[in-house]
Amino acid sequence: MERFCDELRGERERRKVSIEAICEETKVSSRHLHALEAGEYGQLPGGVFRKGIVRSYLGALGLEETPWMERFEASLQESDPTGATDSDWVEFAENVRRNRGRTEPVRGMRWMGVGMMLVSLVALGWGVWKFALHGRLF
Numbered sequence: 072m073e074r075f076c077d078e079l080r081g082e083r084e085r086r087k088v089s090i091e092a093i094c095e096e097t098k099v100s101s102r103h104l105h106a107l108e109a110g111e112y113g114q115l116p117g118g119v120f121r122k123g124i125v126r127s128y129l130g131a132l133g134l135e136e137t138p139w140m141e142r143f144e145a146s147l148q149e150s151d152p153t154g155a156t157d158s159d160w161v162e163f164a165e166n167v168r169r170n171r172g173r174t175e176p177v178r179g180m181r182w183m184g185v186g187m188m189l190v191s192l193v194a195l196g197w198g199v200w201k202f203a204l205h206g207r208l209f
Contacts, residue, residue, distance in 0.1 A: 075146035076110035079139075082132055083108070097127035104128065112150055118163060121147075 073081075083093070090108075094101045103124055106114035115121045122140070129139050 074110055075142050076108050078142075079128070080108040082134060086132055088132060093128060093131045096131045097124075099124050099127055110146070110150065112147055 083090075090101050090104050093099070093104055103115055106112070107124060107128060112121065115124060122143075125140065125143050126136060129136050
């Protein structure tokens with residue numbers, strides 16, 4: 072059985088489409104497309120980005136998405152039977168958790184901003200009331 076990446080490259084060559092043409096149409100880096108055709112899936116971004124690159128590639132060639140994506144998933148599992156694709160989600164969740172932890176100082180700043188806005192509104196209200204009542208501010 073031929074490898075997925077070899078079949079993919081073969082389809083591209085059979086249709087006489089260059090990597091550069093696919094890059095231009097899909098806006099995917101040629102580095103990623105070369106890695107896809109070489110079966111070096113570790114060089115591709117993880118998770119949904121990897122699948123998006125494959126889908127864009129298939130669309131540029133006019134290939135039916137469902138069977139090719141199934142073959143890609145099988146090829147991905149063969150290339151990494153340890154299930155590292157699951158670690159993509161774990162890594163993503165860890166990054167989100169880490170980045171959310173950084174927002175704590177921003178909350179304090181948010182309340183300071185709300186307080187400053189209230190003080191400004193009170194000062195503005197006082198100025199309008201004073202001007203309307205006496206025709207001058209001081």
